[in-house]
Amino acid sequence: LGLSPHIDKMMNKEIKMAKEYSRTSRVSQQVQKELARILQQEVKDPRIGMVTISGVDITRDLAYAKVFVTFLTIGDQTNEESLEGLNSAAGYIRRLLGKAMRLRIVPAVRFCFDETLTEGLRLSELVSGAVKK
Amino acid sequence: KAKKNVPSAIAHIHTTFNNTIITITDMKGDTICWSSSGAIGFKGSKKNTPYAAQLVAQTVAKTAKENGVKTLTIRIKGFGPGKDSALRQLQASDFEVSEIRNVTSLPHNGVRKPKKFRRR
Numbered sequence: 001l002g003l004s005p006h007i008d009k010m011m012n013k014e015i016k017m018a019k020e021y022s023r024t025s026r027v028s029q030q031v032q033k034e035l036a037r038i039l040q041q042e043v044k045d046p047r048i049g050m051v052t053i054s055g056v057d058i059t060r061d062l063a064y065a066k067v068f069v070t071f072l073t074i075g076d077q078t079n080e081e082s083l084e085g086l087n088s089a090a091g092y093i094r095r096l097l098g099k100a101m102r103l104r105i106v107p108a109v110r111f112c113f114d115e116t117l118t119e120g121l122r123l124s125e126l127v128s129g130a131v132k133k
Numbered sequence: 134k135a136k137k138n139v140p141s142a143i144a145h146i147h148t149t150f151n152n153t154i155i156t157i158t159d160m161k162g163d164t165i166c167w168s169s170s171g172a173i174g175f176k177g178s179k180k181n182t183p184y185a186a187q188l189v190a191q192t193v194a195k196t197a198k199e200n201g202v203k204t205l206t207i208r209i210k211g212f213g214p215g216k217d218s219a220l221r222q223l224q225a226s227d228f229e230v231s232e233i234r235n236v237t238s239l240p241h242n243g244v245r246k247p248k249k250f251r252r253r
Contacts, residue, residue: 033150036212040237050209050235052217054183070217072233117183117218121225124187 028056031065031107034100035093039086042096047085054114058107065107068114079113086111137165138201141231144193144223148213153186155193155219157202166196170215186215190222197228206232 032053039051050072057066071082086093090109098106139159147154156167168189170180179185197205205228209216224230245251 032214033212036214040212040235041239050217052214054214054217072217072220117221120184121187121218121221125225 024058024060024062027062027103028058028065030101031058031097032056032067034097035067035109038093038096038100043089043093045085045089047081048089049082051082051086054117062103062105062107065109067109067111069111070114070117083111083113136200139165140201141204141206142197142202143206143208144197146190146207146209146211146216146219146223148186148209148211148216148219150181150213152180153189153213153215153219155189155223157193157197157200157205160206165200165202166193168192168196181213181215183215183218186213186219187222189215190219191226194223194226194228198226202228204229204231206230206234208234208236210236210238212237 032055035056036053039048039053048071052070052072053067054070055068057068058064069083069086071079087110090111094106094109097109137159141160142165143158143160143162145156145158147156152170154167154169157165159165170182170185170189173185173188173192175182175185205223207220207223207230209220220233
């Protein structure tokens with residue numbers, strides 16, 4: 001910027017920090033916390049078992065949120081049924097999220113099953129089995 | 134340390150948004166072993182990841198087996214992202230899981246919260 005090198009360095013550091021901890025990542029972390037609380041305390045659909053939110057992806061304009069979830073299924077309940085239950089309650093959950101967070105635009109929530117967890121466990125077991133051999 | 138021979142134990146999985154702690158106790162509540170993401174070596178934001186929780190469960194399972202634990206009752210507390218991976222890892226560690234219970238403490242509208250949490 002043509003200022004002294006010391007000030008240039010400070011401003012570059014601030015810009016780098018802003019990019020690393022952007023508004024979308026801060027909002028997605030907060031949305032994750034609020035959704036975890038809402039799903040445990042407010043949603044009482046029998047199709048939904050114990051839900052864990054592993055991550056939230058939000059678009060840049062904060063209008064849409066993709067929520068990655070995993071389930072602890074009980075008995076014959078399948079992941080698809082639990083996901084269907086969650087997506088059918090998405091509107092209600094969005095309303096509760098709007099009350100919990102002070103945002104100009106409340107993101108529309110869409111739930112997706114997170115396969116990375118089960119895949120990661122499976123791969124980890126395969127690797128440890130191969131190492132033992 | 135002397136090995137305790139405890140065939141039935143309780144695994145307390147305490148997950149927060151910053152860390153995951155797993156404690157194995159006997160049926161009375163006396164601690165046999167414990168571990169956490171920080172104890173394993175993770176620092177900062179890596180502590181609350183599902184992978185860290187998985188490693189915590191592996192560590193704790195290994196020590197629990199050395200103390201003769203065969204059957205586990207699991208109690209889950211908290212809203213953190215590590216609970217599912219910790220639970221799955223404990224199930225995959227050749228323990229007989231007799232019960233899984235969610236014991237997250239909820240107030241029946243209790244004490245007044247600090248200003249930051251009263252915005253809602």
